[in-house]
Amino acid sequence: MEIGLFFGSFNPVHTGHMIIANHVANWSGLDEVWMIVTPQNPLKERSNLAKDYDRLHMVQLAIGDNPKLRASNIEFSLPKPSYTVDTLIYLKEKYPVHEFTLIMGGDNLQNLHKWKNYNVLLENYKILVYKRPEYLENQYQDRKNISLVEAPLMEISSTFIRKSLKKGKSVRYLVPDPVWAFLENSTLYRS
Template structure:
């Protein structure tokens, strides 16, 4: 099975994430997209993160009913901070028959050379890249392991959504309905 791994804090998961995940599973050769909730990204502060299990629950709510999208807590049991190469090695051992690819935004591709063992990732895994506003990916256009996917450009951010919640604004339509209902009843981000 061809599985795309869409790593993220998903703090919270929003419609931009869901559109990208759905686009990747519908318009590439992937059979499934696993939305991997990362407990701690080595490049981000963890102080702004909601609880791991709350973020996982929101991704589960968002993916519920779509058998091609799935929430994954695979990094919860791995050492922190989460390094993609370690997760990939673990997943390959656990699911040897799956063919894993990474899904990332052009903003991450620009800094990819700073990732732990990025050369090994490029050598052994395909990377599906969706463009992000104001980030240029042309340097990788002809790399054999990197496929630039013409996915919809989204300018929705989890930072904006968290601020909207703190300001008492509605986030309806910015997040999937079940996530909106969950957050409407929760003190998270307020």
């Protein structure tokens, strides 16, 4: 199977994430998209992250019964912080029959040189890149293993959602309905 890997903190997962995952799953020729919940991105602060299993649960709620999407906690048992190249090596050992393709936003492609062993990623993996608002062309996009995907984008951020919840504002319609119901009945991001 050809599996797309969509890494993220998903803190929380929102409608924009789901639109991208579903679009790529349906229009890229991939068999499935795995939404990999990252315990700690080395380029981000961990202090404002909800617990790993709460974020995984919200991704599972958001996916629901979509057969082309899957929530993954594969990085929970790997060393922290989580480096994509290490996770890919682990996945290749665990699932040798699968082909893995990275899914990332254009902003990540622009900053790829900051990633651990980024040359290994560029040389050994297919990368699907969805353009983000204010996307800038960059030095990597013309490589043969990189494909640009025109996915519908929404300007929604997990940061905005967390700030809204902290202020007691509704995030309905910014997150999938099951995630909204979960957040309404929890204290996540409110204190």
